[in-house]
Amino acid sequence: MNVLMICTEKLPVPNIRGGAIQTYICGISDILSRQHRLTIIGRSDPDLPNEEVVNGIRYIRIDSNNFLDIYIRGVIEYLESHQEQYDIIHIFNRPKMVLPVRKIAPNSRIILSMHNDMFTPKKLNNEEGHQIIETLDTIVTISNYVGATICQYYPEAETKIRTIYSGVDSSLFVPWEQSNKALQIRQNLRSQHQLDGKKVILSVGRLSRNKGPHVLIRALPHLKHSDVALVIVGASWYSDNSINDYIAYIRALANRSPVPVITTGYIQAHDVHQWFSVGDVFVCTSIWNEPLARVHYEAMATGLPFITTARGGNPEIIRNQNGLLVNNPEDPLEYATYLNDLFSNMASSKQMGLRGRKLVEQNFTWNDVANQVLSVWG
Amino acid sequence: MLEQYSVQPWDHLTDLDLPGVVLDLYAPPELEELANQVITLYDMSVSQMTLITSKPDKGGAIWKLDTNHGPRSIKVLHRDPHRSLFSVYAQDYIVRQGGRVPGLILTKDDNSYVHAGGKIWIVTEWIEPLEPVSKIDLEGAAVLSHGLGEFHKISKGYVPPAGIARSSRIYKWENYYEKVIAKIGWFRHIAEAYSETTSSSHLLSVLDLFENQALEMFELFKQSSYNKMVLKGEAYWGLAHQDYGWSNGQMGTGGIWVIDLDGVAYDLPIRDLRKIITSTMDDMGFWDIYWIRGVIEAYHQANPIDQETFELLWIDMAFPNEFYKHVKEIVYDPVTFMNTELEGILQRITLTESNKWEVLSELLQDKANYPAGDYAEVEVPSLIPDTSETFVFQRNPLVIPVPTMEMSPTELQLVEVEPIPLPIASGGGTPWFADVVLPANPISHPPSSKIIVPQFRSRRKKRRVKKKIRTYKPTPSKNTILKKKHSLSHPKKRRSSTHKKRKGLPKRPWLNKSVFPVRGTRTTRRERVA
Numbered sequence: 051m052n053v054l055m056i057c058t059e060k061l062p063v064p065n066i067r068g069g070a071i072q073t074y075i076c077g078i079s080d081i082l083s084r085q086h087r088l089t090i091i092g093r094s095d096p097d098l099p100n101e102e103v104v105n106g107i108r109y110i111r112i113d114s115n116n117f118l119d120i121y122i123r124g125v126i127e128y129l130e131s132h133q134e135q136y137d138i139i140h141i142f143n144r145p146k147m148v149l150p151v152r153k154i155a156p157n158s159r160i161i162l163s164m165h166n167d168m169f170t171p172k173k174l175n176n177e178e179g180h181q182i183i184e185t186l187d188t189i190v191t192i193s194n195y196v197g198a199t200i201c202q203y204y205p206e207a208e209t210k211i212r213t214i215y216s217g218v219d220s221s222l223f224v225p226w227e228q229s230n231k232a233l234q235i236r237q238n239l240r241s242q243h244q245l246d247g248k249k250v251i252l253s254v255g256r257l258s259r260n261k262g263p264h265v266l267i268r269a270l271p272h273l274k275h276s277d278v279a280l281v282i283v284g285a286s287w288y289s290d291n292s293i294n295d296y297i298a299y300i301r302a303l304a305n306r307s308p309v310p311v312i313t314t315g316y317i318q319a320h321d322v323h324q325w326f327s328v329g330d331v332f333v334c335t336s337i338w339n340e341p342l343a344r345v346h347y348e349a350m351a352t353g354l355p356f357i358t359t360a361r362g363g364n365p366e367i368i369r370n371q372n373g374l375l376v377n378n379p380e381d382p383l384e385y386a387t388y389l390n391d392l393f394s395n396m397a398s399s400k401q402m403g404l405r406g407r408k409l410v411e412q413n414f415t416w417n418d419v420a421n422q423v424l425s426v427w428g
Numbered sequence: 429m430l431e432q433y434s435v436q437p438w439d440h441l442t443d444l445d446l447p448g449v450v451l452d453l454y455a456p457p458e459l460e461e462l463a464n465q466v467i468t469l470y471d472m473s474v475s476q477m478t479l480i481t482s483k484p485d486k487g488g489a490i491w492k493l494d495t496n497h498g499p500r501s502i503k504v505l506h507r508d509p510h511r512s513l514f515s516v517y518a519q520d521y522i523v524r525q526g527g528r529v530p531g532l533i534l535t536k537d538d539n540s541y542v543h544a545g546g547k548i549w550i551v552t553e554w555i556e557p558l559e560p561v562s563k564i565d566l567e568g569a570a571v572l573s574h575g576l577g578e579f580h581k582i583s584k585g586y587v588p589p590a591g592i593a594r595s596s597r598i599y600k601w602e603n604y605y606e607k608v609i610a611k612i613g614w615f616r617h618i619a620e621a622y623s624e625t626t627s628s629s630h631l632l633s634v635l636d637l638f639e640n641q642a643l644e645m646f647e648l649f650k651q652s653s654y655n656k657m658v659l660k661g662e663a664y665w666g667l668a669h670q671d672y673g674w675s676n677g678q679m680g681t682g683g684i685w686v687i688d689l690d691g692v693a694y695d696l697p698i699r700d701l702r703k704i705i706t707s708t709m710d711d712m713g714f715w716d717i718y719w720i721r722g723v724i725e726a727y728h729q730a731n732p733i734d735q736e737t738f739e740l741l742w743i744d745m746a747f748p749n750e751f752y753k754h755v756k757e758i759v760y761d762p763v764t765f766m767n768t769e770l771e772g773i774l775q776r777i778t779l780t781e782s783n784k785w786e787v788l789s790e791l792l793q794d795k796a797n798y799p800a801g802d803y804a805e806v807e808v809p810s811l812i813p814d815t816s817e818t819f820v821f822q823r824n825p826l827v828i829p830v831p832t833m834e835m836s837p838t839e840l841q842l843v844e845v846e847p848i849p850l851p852i853a854s855g856g857g858t859p860w861f862a863d864v865v866l867p868a869n870p871i872s873h874p875p876s877s878k879i880i881v882p883q884f885r886s887r888r889k890k891r892r893v894k895k896k897i898r899t900y901k902p903t904p905s906k907n908t909i910l911k912k913k914h915s916l917s918h919p920k921k922r923r924s925s926t927h928k929k930r931k932g933l934p935k936r937p938w939l940n941k942s943v944f945p946v947r948g949t950r951t952t953r954r955e956r957v958a
Contacts, residue, residue, distance in 0.1 A: 115510070117593065172599075259610065268617060298759035299614045306621040 051137040051427065053082070054158075056091045056151070058143055059114035059121035063092035068319040070344050071142050071165050074192075074216055074419070081420035083107045086427070089136075091125055118146065126150050138427055145174055148182045159187040161426065163214075166341045169200050176203075183207045188426050190214050193342035193363025212426060215366075217419040218347035220410055223323045225353025225403070232352075236327040243312055245328065248279040249393050252329030252354070254322065254345045257285040257297050262335035262359070264300045265382050270309040272386035275393045279310045283325045286315040326352040331392050331399065334358040337379045342366060346373075347414050350406030355399045357388050372406035433458050435504060435545040439484040451484040455491075459545075463491060463502055466542045466549045469535045472497050487547070488690075492554060499554035500533060504547050505690055512548040512690070514595045516541050517588045518667055519552075519689045527582040528575075528685040530555050555685050558678040566719050568674075570726035573704065575677045575684020576669070577730025580697035584666035595693040598658055598665060605646045608752050612639045615755055618762050625766035630774050631755070638748040645747040652743065653736040656803035657696070668695035673704060698741040701727055702749070710750045713779050715787035720745075721794065734801035738794065746788055751777050 057063045057075055065072035075090065082088055083106050094100060094111040102109050112128060114121035125147070140161045141147045145168050148160060162182075169179055183189075183204050189211045191197040197211040226232040240246050255261045263282055270280060285297070293301075304311035317325060326332075332349035334340075334356065342363035349356045350372060358364045359379035368375055374392075376384045392399040438456050446454065455463075460477075467474055472495040480501070482489035488506030492499060505512040516532070520540055523531045530552035532540045542549040562568030588594060597604075616635050619628040658665075669676065670691040677684050705723060709715045724741070727733070733741070754773045758765050 117510075117591075120591065259607075264614075264617075295611065295756065295759055299611075299618070302618050302759055302762050303621060 051086045052089075052135065053086045053138045053140065053427065054089045054091065054136040055079070055140045056125060056142060056144075056147060057093070059093050059116060059118050061093065062095035062098055062111065063090055063109065065319050066095070066097060070216075071163075073319060073344065074163075074165075075142065077217055077219065077416040078420040078423060079107055080105060081417060082423060085424060091128070093121060118144065122147055122150055126154060129154050140423075140427075143168060145169060145179070145182050148185055149178070152185045160185060161188045161190060162186050163190045163192075164196050164200065165192050166196065167199050167339070169203050171203065179204055180206070183210070186210060188212055190423070190426060191341075192216050193366050195339070195363035195366065196341045214419060214422040214426070215342070215414060216344050216347060217414045217416045218344070218351045218410060219323075220351050220415050223326055223348050223351035225407055226327050227353065232327045235324045239324060239328045243281075243328075244310075245279055245281070245312075248277050248310075249275060249331070249396075250329045251278065251280045251389065252283065252325065252332045252349075253280065253335060254283040254325070254332075254348075255334075255343070257282070257300060259296050260336065260338040262337040262379055264296075264303060265337070265380055266333055266335050266385055267300055267303045267307060267311060269382035269385035269389065270307045270311070272383060272390075273309060273393075274390050278389075278393065279312060280307075281312045281314065281325065281328060283314045283317055283322065286313040323348070323352070326354065329354055330396075331389065332356040333385065333389075334364065335379060335385075336361055336364065338362070340364055347410060350403075350414070351410045353400070353403040353407045355392055355402035356406070357385065357392075370405050370409060372402060372409055433462055433545050435459060435462070435487045435506075435547045437483075437485050437487040441484070452482050453479065454484070455479050455482050455489045459489060459504070462545050463489075463504070463549070466544050467493070467502060467551075469537070469542055470533060470551055471536050472500065472533075472551075477502075493551075497533075499556065500551055501530070501554050502549065502551045504545070504549050506547065507690065509543060509546070509548045510593045511595060513541070513592050514588050515689050515692050516548060516550055517592060518583065518586050518692050519550075521586045522579070522582055522689075525582045525585075527579065528680065528683055529579075529689060530685075530687060555680055555687070558680045558685055558687075560674045561677075561679050561684075563674050566722045569704070569708065569719065570722050571679065571684065572674065572677050573701065573723040573726040574730045575686065576672055576697075576700055576704070577727040578684065579669060579672075579677075579686045580666050580700070581731040582666075583692070585663050586667060587663050594662065596662055597668070597693050597695045597699075598662055601649070601654060601696070605642070605649060605747065608747075608749075609639070609642045609646060611752065611756065612642060612748075615758055618758055619766070622762045622766060625763060626768075627766045627770040627774060631766070631770060634774060634778065638751045641746070641748050645743050649740075649743050649747075652739055653801070653803055654740060657736055657740075657801070659804070662694035665694065665696055667692045668697050668700045670695070670700070672700045673707075696737070696740065697731065698733070698737055698744065702741055702744040706745055706750050709784070710754075710776075710780055713776060714782065715780070715784045717787045717790055720787070720791060724794075728798075733798060735795055735798045736801045736803065738798050742788065742792060742795070750780070 055075060058071060061067050061069035061072050063072050063075050063079075065076045072092075079088060079090065088106075089108040089110060091110045091112060093114040093116075098109075098111060100111045110128060112121060112124035114124065122144075129151070136155060136158045138161060139151055139155055139158045140163065141151065142163045143165045145162060145164075148162060151158075152160060168174065171179075174182075183206055187210070189197070189200065189207060191200070191211060191213050192215060194213050197213055200211065201208050224232050226236045240248075240250075251266070253263055253266060255263075257263060266280065270278075314325060326348055329349075329352070332345070332352075332354040334343055334345060334349075336343065336359050339362035340359075346356065346358060346364070346367045350367075356373040357376060358367065358373055360375050360377050361379060365375055367373065374388045376388065378384055392402075438454070439451060441451065441454075460479075463477070467477075472493075474493045474495050476494040478492045480490045480492050483506055486506035488504055490501055490503040492501055505515070507515075517540075519529055520532050522529050533551040533553065534540060535542060540550070561571045612635065615631065616639075619631045619635070622628055669686065669689070670693060671688060672686070676688045677686050679685075701724070705720055708719070724733075724738075754777065755770070758770070
């Protein structure tokens with residue numbers, strides 16, 4: 051079949067600048083392109099040509115300036131001028147793209163992948179929402195939670211929704227016990243940052259109130275272990291230009307923490323696996339209704355036991371005792387209790403992590419994801 | 429884009445780089461050079477260019493130009509160009525509606541702005557004479573407030589051209605209050621973590637009080653008509669200035685002129701009004717009901733408010749905004765802040781609090797004096813998914829029953845607002861895009877926008893007065909706040925001798941005496957309001 055995938059206006063494909071959706075597309079596109087003729091439309095980037103063919107996949111890049119309406123306009127113009135027939139048009143996370151695309155491609159099956167809550171009445175008016183649902187062949191969501199939310203607004207969507215969980219590169223994210231390379235990375239990074247001999251708590255993600263790292267920092271004084279460190283990957287508070295109230299707040303807390311808190315700054319998508327090798331326990335502190343953060347898969351693939359929050363789709367990833375669930379992500383004591391337990395029983399914590407690894411190998415590789423997408427395409 | 433030079437902040441420059449130079453009266457030579465290049469795109473010859481002020485931490489500046497077409501200004505807007513354009517087109521709109529804001533001068537190619545160095549530049553009329561109104565008495569404040577009302581009213585109906593991102597805060601009131609409440613919690617965490625500092629225990633002792641006020645007012649807000657009111661839409665409510673005060677609203681020919689529109693955004697206009705009121709109460713150190721009533725009434729004369737709006741204004745005044753504003757700096761350097769400034773801040777805030785609630789409770793009764801607004805009853809859909817065990821999706825081998833959704837906070841907003849591009853609202857379900865023509869690239873190919881500058885404007889000589897630092901003198905007698913004697917609000921009585929008579933200002937026939945509330949006749953005046 052001739053398939054078109056349309057990514058969002060925010061970040062380019064391939065995921066040279068990160069992004070969960072972009073990473074998802076990158077992970078599965080090679081596998082998909084072996085079975086079908088694949089074109090991927092994404093936003094333009096100074097480091098990427100506007101048109102190219104790589105590994106048999108055609109990439110088209112449209113200027114967006116980060117604005118959806120400009121991007122939609124550019125995508126429609128491109129499709130109109132090229133008059134190519136696609137059997138399937140697979141749109142990512144932009145319901146507003148659906149009706150314009152349907153207008154110029156009346157015969158294609160349109161599939162929408164939803165990675166978060168774009169159907170909320172705050173972002174989409176009701177009448178348009180119903181029309182969009184009506185137009186779509188299938189709605190693929192990354193968690194049952196996302197699907198449930200859509201059905202809350204649009205009950206008629208229920209029959210069209212299909213959950214396809216995301217995946218991870220299980221050859222890149224590996225337990226350091228199973229890979230010499232990962233072990234070396236672990237040892238190097240740890241000694242560079244004075245983490246030798248420490249039990250490292252790892253948190254990955256932007257520093258924002260939604261993400262909740264401040265609660266974890268407030269848990270640190272309640273830990274009963276002295277040889278602990280917290281590593282926050284993804285942002286830093288050393289660059290004064292980018293500091294805001296929230297970042298200043300957690301910096302102020304971290305400065306009084308009895309446990310060292312290390313920030314790594316922004317880490318490129320293709321390097322972040324190195325920091326997973328450094329950790330001993332992974333914590334996701336999301337306070338908002340996160341659809342299902344992909345870092346869970348990355349942590350499990352690396353063999354890390356994890357703590358996550360009972361928000362959004364995150365609880366769906368807890369299975370076979372691979373992790374622990376915090377019911378109130380605004381309560382530092384809950385984190386502290388779990389961390390104390392995990393650190394008191396490192397052997398059984400490690401087992402928890404390895405159960406996660408097995409779960410990933412069986413269900414959450416990019417192969418698994420791609421196969422499910424292929425089955426939706428038919 | 430004119431040059432490879434990209435405008436950046438210069439607040440990193442120290443005394444070593446520029447000995448004795450005041451940074452906000454300095455612009456880097458590259459910036460001045462770029463300004464000169466921008467000037468060549470305009471049909472004018474400049475005999476003198478004087479830097480008026482700059483924002484070294486943001487990368488903004490404004491110069492006065494003496495030209496063959498009279499005095500003008502050239503300004504580089506420090507914000508992201510997409511954000512700036514919203515404000516530029518707003519200024520243009522207000523001028524065309526007849527508002528007293530400086531008119532935009534077109535380039536030789538009929539554009540209303542230039543994009544250079546990664547920023548937006550505008551050349552505008554230089555309005556003179558302009559003089560700040562008095563800050564030491566109610567009359568000046570009432571004039572200022574009236575000018576604000578005029579500005580808000582005339583901004584209604586503004587819609588930016590297609591492709592320009594909208595700047596809007598109108599839907600974010602709930603998020604704002606919720607954010608402030610969360611941050612008051614942060615103050616507590618920091619005070620606890622830095623308990624050895626001088627004022628940490630003082631702060632801890634007052635936090636509960638302000639936190640409870642915030643929570644109570646938030647409850648009142650949630651019960652208010654806000655949700656119905658904002659359904660009227662952004663254009664209906666118009667723009668808030670966001671930085672209005674004695675510097676940005678000054679007296680000129682015909683009335684108050686509003687300058688520095690960089691930060692305008694869709695918002696409920698009372699936000700601006702509330703800021704003037706509470707910051708003045710804060711400056712004074714006590715709440716003055718006559719002052720507040722005078723200012724609200726003056727505003728109402730220019731831009732009538734209704735009961736629901738009054739209620740929101742009241743809630744916003746009651747909410748501990750000033751406490752938050754003064755203490756929020758704590759996060760940046762808690763040790764220094766709590767060892768030095770905080771004590772003075774807390775003492776002043778506590779002092780101001782002493783009669784705040786007495787005044788507010790009396791003020792609340794004024795609500796009945798305003799007409800009820802007309803807001804349709806609308807069902808706001810529930811946004812929290814309820815239990816979803818029944819949702820079992822087909823063909824997924826890993827499907828599990830979805831756990832019960834608890835009431836969890838809706839997605840929280842981050843601190844700073846990025847303009848969210850929204851399509852212009854369409855009716856009837858037809859896709860909006862069908863009727864909207866987007867420019868290919870609003871930055872590189874600016875749509876032409878002819879501005880019709882009324883003939884009489886160009887004949888006026890205008891001179892802007894530089895910003896002065898004003899010291900506030902409290903109203904004559906603190907002890908007579910609630911007494912009738914020597915009330916500034918009574919038009920028939922002579923004002924007290926401490927009131928200075930201003931000379932040389934033009935008469936203001938547009939300002940009728942009903943600006944000043946007359947006790948006992950309020951009802952008649954209210955009845956006149958349509």
